[in-house]
Amino acid sequence: MERAEAPPDVVIRRLPLYARSLRYLLDEGVHSVSSQELGERINVTAAQIRKDLSYFGEFGKQGIGYDVEKLLKHIEHILGLTHHWPVVVVGVGYLGQAIARYDGFQTQGLRIVGLFDSDPTKIGQLVGTLPIMDYSRLHGVISEHQARLAVIAVPATHAQTVADMLIEAGIRAILNYAPIVLQTPDDVWVRYIDPVAVMHSLTYYLTREQGG
């Protein structure tokens, strides 16, 4: 076993995909799965799945494969999904609303505990059951719920300021939808979702396919 070395980040990013696929299998009533079968569903090689899992232990049976439910439980435990994580969302435009209303967030171990916006006309409005709040309440809500996770869905011009506030208030990991790279301390995790950048990487390949 390789427990001595910390698993690389690429491995950590794949674990949620494994977990999701296992959930689908469970819903389908499948009880056992091989790395081969699992891999075909998510376009990952069997060897990679086995190697990834080997960072955390031995979960399979030779000749058989993996017990779907058990492996799922293991991965969820590894990811810390044994309890719900409080999350605050800053920026309640169309995107922020889509996030706040998305079921997948609420049902997969993430509980949105606060919605914030700088627009005074929005304050107090309800999105589902949650009211939109003023930035002045950020610190209070974050410490009350001990939230460490935040989503930024404000315009690029405000994202850095918002990030600074969040970190000041105790946030330690940020999912940033704003099209800008945030400057943050080393002990804060930041991930980006940037659909336009993704689309632009696709236009690169499409350009070449057509003989451009």
Next chain:
Amino acid sequence: MERAEAPPDVVIRRLPLYARSLRYLLDEGVHSVSSQELGERINVTAAQIRKDLSYFGEFGKQGIGYDVEKLLKHIEHILGLTHHWPVVVVGVGYLGQAIARYDGFQTQGLRIVGLFDSDPTKIGQLVGTLPIMDYSRLHGVISEHQARLAVIAVPATHAQTVADMLIEAGIRAILNYAPIVLQTPDDVWVRYIDPVAVMHSLTYYLTREQGG
């Protein structure tokens, strides 16, 4: 120069970030930038930027750096952003609407030419200036506009069916927001945006920070 080898995909994915940063610099009135300065803005090493660009040519001046406007033009040309790309969006829930209304899409070389949904009660409704259409019109709109790019924002249960229809209709690159891995032919590009998976990779690290 290394033009003989095709640039790796990681490099292609970074190009849009360089482009965006250069646009911001241009807005700020900066005319010249070194790989060092550019790198600090987007948390990439100077060497990596230079190496990435070297796949496509020599755009800088020794002792000086890069002309912001020229380099931006070059990168946009490489990415194929010299014209607007028609895009269809399938699934007009909260997320699809957020995408359709997002300015960044329309202003950065992407033009949404069709919105589609399976819900009969939505058909005909306008999102901005675009009407929501029935799937029966997918093929027509895609060939009329020669669209090759699509965004999938439907529930996971329908995503594969939608992908099949899109590919059948001529789509060659898909940005998929549905939490499922799509099975597609080798000549179709698929990229994923999966906020829940990203959040789950973050909970992994947060779990460990607290001495878990």
Next chain:
DNA sequence: GAAACCTTGTGCTACACTTCACAAAATCCT
């Protein structure tokens, strides 16, 4: 105009990740 300075482009090295391939262990089949 020459010395000091700056920054690119790139060969080379180092590191990281993926895949291969096989012993070990479990089941299936007759």
Next chain:
DNA sequence: AGGATTTTGTGAAGTGTAGCACAAGGTTTC
């Protein structure tokens, strides 16, 4: 019961990516 079959976990090999470090070429300064 034992041989055939399946599939895991993992060292070792292979591949791909990032960073170093420096020659080359340009600018600034006096």
